[in-house]
Every structure is written in structure tokens, then in C-alpha cells.
Amino acid sequence: MWKKLLMALCVGLALLGMCRPAYASEKKGEMTVLVKESTKVSALPIADYDQGRFVMRPPWTPCDLNEIKSARELDELAAVLKKEVVDHLDGYRPDLIEGVADARNQIEFREMEPGAYLMWSDDRTMAPLIVSIPVWDEEAKTMVFSVVVEPKRNELDELRIRKIDAQTKEPVLGSEFAFTSYEDAACTRRIETVAGDSKTGTASFWLAYDVMYIKETKAPQGYRLSDEVVKVEERNGVVTINGRMANVQDKRVEIDYENEKVRLFVPTGLMTNPGLYASLAVCSAGAIALLLKWSTRR
Incomplete structure (x- = not known):
């Protein structure tokens, strides 16, 4: 059964000490990300889940997700890690998981190893986030391996x-x-x-x-x-x-x-000074010739 979790809820259950049962590391999970159609989302594993704790992968060992105390701290960490990964993307590409949202506005990631994942998109309206599999369902008192994540929206310029x-x-x-x-x-x-x-x-x-x-x-x-x-x-x-x-x-x-406004006439050389003078000269010469011809006939 799918369980829809907003990011804040996912943070509260997954990264504030609620994922304790050790058997969770023996089972794979799946994740559905809700974003608009055609949005590309990347996921990078940053920590493994082992014996009820997150074990950071290199080079993230200086960080400790087990010590995160608030959703704000997690948001800030996600932003920092995203910048590091995007700036050196080629080095992380072998571990990268990518998907594109379908017509249902969903991306499905399957057969995911238990652990924490950094997720982001090229679309700036999606805020980077850190999510985990599994999460602890406090009401059902059980681990949930199928989660639905709806990322936060960034405030854009x-x-x-x-x-x-x-x-x-x-x-x-x-x-x-x-x-x-x-x-x-x-x-x-x-x-x-x-x-x-x-x-x-x-x-x-x-x-x-x-x-x-x-x-x-x-x-x-x-x-x-x-x-x-x-x-x-x-x-x-x-x-x-x-x-x-x-x-x-x-x-x-x-x-x-x-x-620029559309002009009501097509400009020609006649509207330039040299063109205008030449036209007047032609007209004057023609008029003089007609006068001389008329005078001769008389």
C-alpha cells in the first residue's frame, strides 16, 4: 500500500531517529516522486542504512544524518550537497539514478537499497531534498518500504x-x-x-x-x-x-x-535627400522640355 508523505513528514519519520529496526536493511524499497510531467529528477545515494542507523558514504562521512534535529537543518544540508554534486557531476554519475515524470506526474524508482538519497531536479521550482527508505509509520508501528514523496517548491525570482x-x-x-x-x-x-x-x-x-x-x-x-x-x-x-x-x-x-511600429509605406531611395534631389531634377528637366516643345509649336 502506497503511503503519501510530504517531505516534512518524511523528514520527521525517516531522519529524526524513527528508523530503528535492524531488519529494514535486508529488504529493498520503492519510491514515487510527485512532480509535473516531463520533469527530470536525479537521485544519489549518500548513506546506507545499517543496524538502525545511517552510515554516510564517502565523501559525505563528515556529515551525520543521525544528528539532524529539524527539517530546516535537513533542507540546508540538501542544498549544500546538491551544489557539491552538480559542480562535480561526472564524479558521481556512476551512482546516479534518474527518472522523468510521466503523464500521471509521477516518477517511480524501484529496487532501491535501504538508505538515504539526495534528490534534485534541473527545474528550480523543485527544492532539493533528502529522503530515506524505509520510513517508520508511527501509527501502524511498522516500517514502510513504499513511499510517495512530494518535494517542496522553491520561491523563485x-x-x-x-x-x-x-x-x-x-x-x-x-x-x-x-x-x-x-x-x-x-x-x-x-x-x-x-x-x-x-x-x-x-x-x-x-x-x-x-x-x-x-x-x-x-x-x-x-x-x-x-x-x-x-x-x-x-x-x-x-x-x-x-x-x-x-x-x-x-x-x-x-x-x-x-x-517598432509597422510603417504604412515602404521606404525608398526617393525619401533620402540625394534621391529627392535627383527626382526633382528629373521632374524639372521634363517640365522644361515640355515648355520648349510647346513654345516651338507656337
Whole structure:
């Protein structure tokens, strides 16, 4: 029977001294992670479960999960370990377990050895966490080897894009528009498309990736579609826009994105001064020739 556990509950039962029975180490378990469809989740074993205690694997031996006293301490440890693992991922890859959420918004990890696992995702909205198999069910007074985990959600910074008229520098209001984010600079691997708010002239993205590229994919009525691509990076809490550090206020970054109005005529060389002068000269020469011809006939 599946037992749904939020992370806080999983922490309370699994990592605060409740997993005591030694026989738990003799049986394998399974875990279901609840995340949105197509989300990739990685799991790395960081401790074995032996005789009622967690035994840390190298290089995590300086840590001791048995001494964790609160969910906050566990959250902080998960964040520190994730950074270490991601920064040196190739060295941990042989032990890495990965899965992608299906249409039911689930990832199923089976035949998992008893112990503690660090779990994280490339999607920044999922907070890293440490979970264990098995967990102790206080009500049933038994060990649970099939657990369901729903990770916490991170509070992300927001990128707000203001749609601006290139000539007037005023907000563009009252028209539909849209932006799309991509994984690559060539804008071939789409992440998501966000419709703009025609009342405020803005569109918002959550900074859920280390790097993403954003460009306009639908221009307001009467405006040209811009080909400008905005590179947005968020690393270690620092946000940069096109390589320049952004000013984050109240967890929000705001940028302007300009559009040129569609011209009602096609510009030609006649509208430049040399072209205009040449045209006038041709017209004048033609007029003089007509006058001379008319005078000769008289």
C-alpha cells in the first residue's frame, strides 16, 4: 500500500531517529516522486542504512544524518550537497539514478537499497531534498518500504518583461503578445510560451533554469516582431541579463523590450535627400522640355 508523505513528514519519520529496526536493511524499497510531467529528477545515494542507523558514504562521512534535529537543518544540508554534486557531476554519475515524470506526474524508482538519497531536479521550482527508505509509520508501528514523496517548491525570482514602444518609450497596451523561453541561444529547444497581459503590457517568467533565452514570438497589433534574444542567467543567487548584473527587488527583475511600429509605406531611395534631389531634377528637366516643345509649336 502506497503511503503519501510530504517531505516534512518524511523528514520527521525517516531522519529524526524513527528508523530503528535492524531488519529494514535486508529488504529493498520503492519510491514515487510527485512532480509535473516531463520533469527530470536525479537521485544519489549518500548513506546506507545499517543496524538502525545511517552510515554516510564517502565523501559525505563528515556529515551525520543521525544528528539532524529539524527539517530546516535537513533542507540546508540538501542544498549544500546538491551544489557539491552538480559542480562535480561526472564524479558521481556512476551512482546516479534518474527518472522523468510521466503523464500521471509521477516518477517511480524501484529496487532501491535501504538508505538515504539526495534528490534534485534541473527545474528550480523543485527544492532539493533528502529522503530515506524505509520510513517508520508511527501509527501502524511498522516500517514502510513504499513511499510517495512530494518535494517542496522553491520561491523563485520573477522576470517581468515590459512591452515598450521604441519611438515613444511608452508601454504598449491593449494588444495581445507573447514571449517564448528556450534552452539554447539558437532558440530551437523551447521551454515555455507565456502570453502577455494586454492590460499591463507585461509578461512574466519564473527564473527556474540556470540559463534561458527569451524572445518575442507574437508582436502586438501594429508592431513588427522583434528578433532580439534576451539571455537570462541565475547562478548562486546572482541574476544577469545579457551578461550584466540585474537589480533584483522583492524577488523580481524587470526589463524593457522595445517594438517598432509597422510603417504604412515602404521606404525608398526617393525619401533620402540625394534621391529627392535627383527626382526633382528629373521632374524639372521634363517640365522644361515640355515648355520648349510647346513654345516651338507656337
